[in-house]
Amino acid sequence: MEHKRVSDVMHYGVISCRVETPVEEAIELMQKHRIHALVVVDGPGYLAGIVSQTDLLRAWKEGSSFENVMRGPVGEIMTRSVITCMPEMELERAIQLLNRNHIHRLVVVEERNDGRFWPVGILSMTDIVRALETKQVP
Numbered sequence: 001m002e003h004k005r006v007s008d009v010m011h012y013g014v015i016s017c018r019v020e021t022p023v024e025e026a027i028e029l030m031q032k033h034r035i036h037a038l039v040v041v042d043g044p045g046y047l048a049g050i051v052s053q054t055d056l057l058r059a060w061k062e063g064s065s066f067e068n069v070m071r072g073p074v075g076e077i078m079t080r081s082v083i084t085c086m087p088e089m090e091l092e093r094a095i096q097l098l099n100r101n102h103i104h105r106l107v108v109v110e111e112r113n114d115g116r117f118w119p120v121g122i123l124s125m126t127d128i129v130r131a132l133e134t135k136q137v138p
Helices: 025-032 052-060 064-070 091-101 127-134
Strands: 016-020 035-039 046-053 104-109 117-124
Touching: 016 025, 025 035, 025 052, 025 064, 035 117, 046 052, 046 104, 046 117, 052 064, 091 104, 091 127, 117 127
Parallel strands: 016 035
Antiparallel strands: 035 046, 104 117
């Protein structure tokens, strides 16, 4: 595993929504694609956050009515401080990031000339386990 990179195992492309997307639409998108989180992007498409099932449950629990949360924008409930990695990062280091931060996925980004991050893929624990099962990771 020591010579593998995130790019060897990651899922290329992201399923995303915009900051202003209603939560209800985001949930429908997650269900349609059978995923547990969406990358949230700003107008031009740069990384703005991530919204997961955990964020949804937290919003409902924190006192807002179910109806208000569902009608509100994803930007109000998303996680803004996203743990990211670059495609060239060593896979072992990415696994450490997942474990240390108790998260299930990393947004894989490329840094653009303006210093902002463009999401290019996802590395999930499922991707890593699948690679182990198919012996893609020695």
